[in-house]
Amino acid sequence: MAFRAFAVVGLCSAIFQPVLAGDDKNRVFVAKRWYTESYVREYIEKNHPSIFRDIFSKQMSYNFAADGPPPGMEAYNYYAKPKSIREGDSLKWKAAGSGRSLEAELDKLCVLEVSGALARLKGWIRNTVRMREVKPQKGDLDHVVVAGVRSGQLSRAPLNLDQSNKNSISPIPPEGPGRLLCNLYTTRKSNEVIYQASVALTAEGFYYGSGR
Numbered sequence: 001m002a003f004r005a006f007a008v009v010g011l012c013s014a015i016f017q018p019v020l021a022g023d024d025k026n027r028v029f030v031a032k033r034w035y036t037e038s039y040v041r042e043y044i045e046k047n048h049p050s051i052f053r054d055i056f057s058k059q060m061s062y063n064f065a066a067d068g069p070p071p072g073m074e075a076y077n078y079y080a081k082p083k084s085i086r087e088g089d090s091l092k093w094k095a096a097g098s099g100r101s102l103e104a105e106l107d108k109l110c111v112l113e114v115s116g117a118l119a120r121l122k123g124w125i126r127n128t129v130r131m132r133e134v135k136p137q138k139g140d141l142d143h144v145v146v147a148g149v150r151s152g153q154l155s156r157a158p159l160n161l162d163q164s165n166k167n168s169i170s171p172i173p174p175e176g177p178g179r180l181l182c183n184l185y186t187t188r189k190s191n192e193v194i195y196q197a198s199v200a201l202t203a204e205g206f207y208y209g210s211g212r
Contacts, residue, residue: 034178076209110182148204151181
């Protein structure tokens with residue numbers, strides 16, 4: 001199974017700033033934006049095809065806890081070690097004369113952060129194999145299923161959106177068909193409105209096998 005590094009830096013035409021760290025008493029929660037995996041897949045394939053393989057592949061799939069255990073895993077090996085992922089970025093917004101749609105820019109911001117989180121789950125598996133925490137036999141990585149994926153929010157949000165492990169993740173049950181959550185917040189710096197996206201995922205482990 002091939003893995004590559006994932007990077008989204010500089011992909012967006014919006015101006016992003018890493019201003020999530022530290023307490024911000026002016027930061028307020030705006031909205032929960034739920035995404036289906038298919039929407040994220042289609043968005044990335046259409047708008048950022050160069051990074052599509054870093055997130056999605058025929059050999060890998062994501063199982064969401066809300067959908068129950070993945071079927072047909074009896075012949076697979078299971079690596080039971082929980083993993084948490086935190087992603088976030090910001091968008092400075094000036095409406096006057098921008099010629100851009102705020103809704104489109106927020107969608108882009110959220111989808112890229114969700115994609116980054118999924119890519120980091122893929123990187124986690126790659127590193128687990130590289131560090132020999134699992135020792136697959138030939139063909140065992142033909143199919144990998146990330147198991148029990150849940151979305152949530154950082155426990156210190158909205159005051160603090162720090163992405164370190166010290167900021168624990170509180171799971172949030174999905175609303176509707178979406179399984180991937182992007183939490184949106186706003187704050188102000190001078191005369192600018194800053195939208196901040198935060199994505200927090202956890203996984204229970206992963207299955208790996210020949211897929212046959």
